[in-house]
Amino acid sequence: MNLLHSKESLNSYFIEQIKDYAIFATDTKGIITVWNKGAERIKGYTEAEAIGQYYGILHPDEYQQAGHPQHELEAALQNGSYEAEDWRKRKDGSLFWATVTLTPIFDKKGKHIGFTKITGNITKQKELQDKLAERQQSALEHKNSELQKTNLDLDNFIYTASHDLRSPVTNIEALMLLLKEDLAEANALNDGTEEIVQRVIGSVNRLKHTIEDLTEITRLHKDSEENLSVEIINVQEVYKDILADLNSPGKQKACFMQTDFQVHQLQFSRKNFRSILYNLVSNAIKYQAPERDCIVRIHTHLEEPYVVLRVKDNGLGMTPRQQGQLFTMFKRFHDHVDGTGIGLFMVKRMVENAGGKIEVESEPGTGSEFKVYFRADM
Known part of the structure; x- marks a missing residue:
């Protein structure tokens, strides 16, 4: 090594001769003070044209208007560096996709004296x-x-x-x-x-x-x-309509129905809501426990961002394994009543298609509780 060359001059030669990256320095205000050959090749400005200019000229016009160059300087000073992949502008106005690293420089006493900027052209990689x-x-x-x-x-x-x-x-x-x-x-x-x-x-x-x-x-x-017609539904009216249907001769065993509709109206497809409630209530009646009186509780309440419909029974209940298969098409767990195992599959589809969800809690010999979450902001 030539001892006549100082460490600073070697660093200067090194930076000057790098051509694949634009490396330059600015003062604390962002005014360019050092400009290497790589910066000239990538940016299009000669050293004489660049030095003394505010480094913001290397940003797209809309970035300059939004004050983005100054935000970069502030972020680099506050966080120790600023790194990004973003658009940068050449002298001829064309844009290229670049990796940029802006780092604050401090003297031996810790005083902020400027910034260094390294820019790489990765347009080909982006393409x-x-x-x-x-x-x-x-x-x-x-x-x-x-x-x-x-x-x-x-x-x-x-x-x-x-x-x-x-x-x-x-x-x-x-x-x-x-x-x-x-x-x-x-x-x-x-x-x-x-x-x-x-x-x-x-x-x-x-x-x-x-x-x-x-x-x-x-x-x-x-x-x-398709956009199924959504309307304001009166929950009580739909429930009464379902109850009248279930009360038809031969359709219902004796059950005590308890209701608590804290939310009286719901914005949903009336046809689908009736199908959902009908399936849940008829299943609660259908799968009642023979050794005790059948009690079905139906409840609505607001739980942002949902209106929650709860149908709880004291019927046969289900094992955890059965619950895992509950919403599967054609899946049935009891053979003593008629059914094809399609109802709950359809309920889940209707609820989820409308942005809601359905949950179930059940215990064999105790009963089941279904919670249907309808979007309240539909």
């Missing part, structure tokens, strides 16, 4: 990143388009299948009833044959319910894609 992002977005849009097409095909298939199955299922049901009458008239309807006929009729009924549920799932999916 590659943007192209990759565009490709990923294009691939995502293509995938979404394919999924929408698949969903549409599935909806059409379900609709066609359910429509085409209705007629033969109805014919089978009618033929079985006719067969039962013919057997009875021929004195051939003994206990064995009657049981077989009833099992066939029962299977046909379950198939009919499944077809109806598949149709309902298709409707629910279409409703989620």
